[in-house]
Amino acid sequence: MSAADNKNSYYITDKEVSFKFDGKKYIGYEGDTIASALLRNNVRLVARSFKYHRPRGIYTCGIEEPNGIVQILNEHNEPNTRATVKQIYEGIRVSSQNRWPSLNLDIGSINNLLSPMFSAGFYYKTFMGPKGFWKRIYEPIIRRTAGLGKPPKEFRSKSIHQNHNVDIVIIGGGLSGLITARKLINTQYDVLLLEQDSFLGGILKNSKKIKKISNKEPNEWINETEKLIKDSKNIKILKNSLVTSYNFANHLIALEDKSVGKKIDNNKSELTLHKIRTTHTILANGHIERFISFRNNDLPGVMLAASFEKYIHRYGVVPETSPVIFTNNSTTDSLLKSLIDLGHKPAAYVDSRNKDKIGRKLLNYLEKNNIPFYINAEVEGCDGNKKIKTISIKKSNKIIKVKSSMLCISGGINPDIHLFTQSKGLVKWDDKLVTFKPDVSFQNTITLGSVSGNFNYEKTVEEINNKLSFLKTKNIKSNIELNDINNFNIKELWETKHEKKSNWSKSFIDLHNDVTTKDLKQAVKEGFDRIEHLKRFTTNSMGTDQGKISSINSLGIVSKILKKKISEVGTTTYRPPYAPLSFSAIAGRNTFEFYDPQRKTPIHNWHIENKAVFEDVGQWKRPWYFKKFEMESMHLAVQRESEQTRKTAGILDGSTLGKIEIKGKDALEFMNLMYTNAFTKMKPMSSRYALMLGEDGMIKDDGIVCKLNDKHFIVTTTSGGAPKVLADMEEYLQTEWPNLQVYVNSITEQFSTFNISGPKSRDIVSKVFTDVDFSNENFPFMTFKVFDYMDTEVRIMRASFTGELGYEIYITPNKALELWKKIFHFGKAYDLVPYGTETMHLLRAEKGYVVIGQETDGTVTPLDLNFNWMIGKKKKDFIGKRSLTRSDTSREDRKQLVGIIPLDKSEFIEEGQHVVECDRLPKRITAPVEYLGHVSSSYHSPNLNHCIAMAMIKGGNKLMGRKLFVSSTYGTKNIPVEVVSPVFIDPENKRLVS
Amino acid sequence: MILINCPYCGERDQSEFSNGGEAHVARPENSENLNDKDWGQYVFYRDNPKGIFYERWVHSHGCRKWFNAVRNTSTDEILAIYKLNENPPSKESFINTLKTPSGEPKVGSGNFTVKK
């Protein structure tokens, strides 16, 4: 009793291919899947189960496989690959998963004997405490023994994405799909035919159920059809393409595997993710056979009957020449016939139906061929060690034991309604077919063939002509001749009764996740009687196979326990994807440097040459600090940069700063509405620090507004805020004030910006721009000049973000580097230092300047920052004005900005710490600790030589000079601090206006 | 992902657009005359119905134009699209053709797959 070849298969060639499974070499044929090749070599044990580590074998012949899940070692260790789908090629190395140390000797299988512990809800109930045990003890053990394969060692991008816009998509290139395609050949419709396999034909190649179509052999008809489609101008076929998602608006996702049966080429994409938009979707994706639960229905050797048949015809391997067949329906007739036609004889035929349902024809056939058969009978269970040895058949309460190594089972067939329900179509229960079938479509969806519940192949053509009569096509005339003995009939059967033999005996409802029928009963008993709850509690149908062969069975069993109709129990929600797809397929080429664009300033390479360490600010790469020498620490670098800037001069590449140009007749009115400040009396060619609020009165962004004249403004925004500020301006212009004639445009990348500041900055810029008068009288603080320089226009604004004398220089990016170098040429004599964002933050904190997003968090008003002077109170309106007088925003105990310094100048306060009134925190926190606020910024000031911090604390304005405390990460003792003004350096602004 | 028919560019993928929330909520002109409650109503309160919803969209990665749409929030079907200066279509014109996914009730939650 072992496997045999079928030389008349459809697909297999006689070209030998060698491959390795768990280190051992085997020979298969080109076209074999891992599963068919292993069956050919009589390998039955291929996996250990998820929870109990029970021995498992190949159960199906396709995407629905719950057991045969393997790791492909030579494909970057790709885990969780279905052995029933993945084709072999010369040199492929495959390993089993979830076993240790080996498949044959697995230590985890002790779980099976401990199984009373592992029942439904086990994880939820068991690993509850004590505290810390989950992370240190439970999780590491569970991770080692449970679970699926090991993750690949490295991520690689292996897919590309492709978009399609078509009129009709046909999903499935089987009998109905191909007839439909023939109907659509050379019509006005753009058609895409998607087939998950590497060839067309579906049921025609999986079985011998159909004898002839239009008087032609099925294979001949398929080839003819494929040629007709290929010659047509309007139909495209995509093979190896599995539809995984059916979304709203007839949007489909299909994954095409381009390396089927081939070694992967690292230089080529292996997968194409097709994103398809269609007007009509035709589902012709067939059906999936379901199993039956009985004692040890998971032993290697149990296989679905239709899958067994598929191995015979498609892959030319008869997995066992004398299996036992156990069925409750007529679809197994063709398996019986196939075996006998090949000269093999089943060891027994067991049917739960009575003789009227089975029909005289089949009974005669069994008798004529001398097959032992049992009707009104059930398989009670099977026994064996890692492989079936005996099968116990129960008839009229007697047990008959039959020896065989394989058992082919069929519990009926289910229309594959997964995609149909994803599309939000409704299904209904069919008592005659004992399954759910599509009822009402929600989108433009048509189901044809067995997915629609039409299990009678003779009626396929009629169904297609009827359902597609709304299309402008001719009717198809085609005659389908069957090989089958009977038309479809079935007797409901979900589970057979069995006597408990040992702890080892189990009747499974979900093979993938090791859920037993007993678990279902226990879960219902514990109150999980809603199917969605039951699913989560037991993990039934939550594996990577989504319970394709068993989820309807669980509904059947639950309906019996609850004494309800299955239609009342309902199904769980089907969600995409239909079958697992890897993250790299979804990512496509949007990986690594292509995941998000990097924005670099024109000075970027200079920064690299000068040992800049970069920081990501949005998409921008900004220098964080510059190392003077390789070993210089960040702290030292920042202290050096800050000190030097206040001593002589420093320069910052501020090109990332957002810049927006506002032009138009009504620009002044618009600016007055957008910002809190009043711009009417502002002189042309002057600038002003400005605030933008939301309608809720909270600060949204800040920047400097330059007024060229009443019709022309240029504003800067924070580096990260530019797109949002521009979008907000557009929104108000279009939706609220369409009467205003204003145009806004981003000019962020049209200008590079440098901020030079420090007492010597005037000397340096005077040497660079020799024609410009930088004297205090002619170029006062917050004014700007535009002039020609280096054959381009340069704008220089006197402004400062450090509290020192400073200038902001704007120039076209292609001249930026040249100018930057020039400034350093003249700056050398003054020890001009380049500085990064960290020093920028430190310098502004010394001066008490806030950073939007650091001191503010969307709950801070200008009043909270003592920015009353920036509010144009006389203006009738601006965005957020009314909110500044809301009862909440005018509260006196709001968090307000203050400065904080430690009483002991050697101590350091950390950002994010709480400001409290108590000198230490309780060792055990039993009640909430009253806190006043938090530290928003904190630095060690090199210029004051102690820590300076800013904090947002309740009623801060009234707490000036008070002693408070700040929590620390070391112990429960708090740091005593004093509340001071947030301006630590030059409060009189002498340096600023010097 | 749904398709949105920009009135200026034509049908484009949803990813090119940004949603702007409920439409036809005008910014009060004389806000200084409003009490806190009425102003708060404008700033903080928006409808979130199941079913027909008039809302604003902007073709942010396209023409940057704002427009209005009527969407069935329970199915994401766009029922109508109109420019800012056009009159909104009446609610009655959609009510008879309104679908809910899987026939679930028009109000309340639930996600049934089986026809009752």
Ligand SMILES: [Zn+2]
């Ligand atoms: Zn557009």
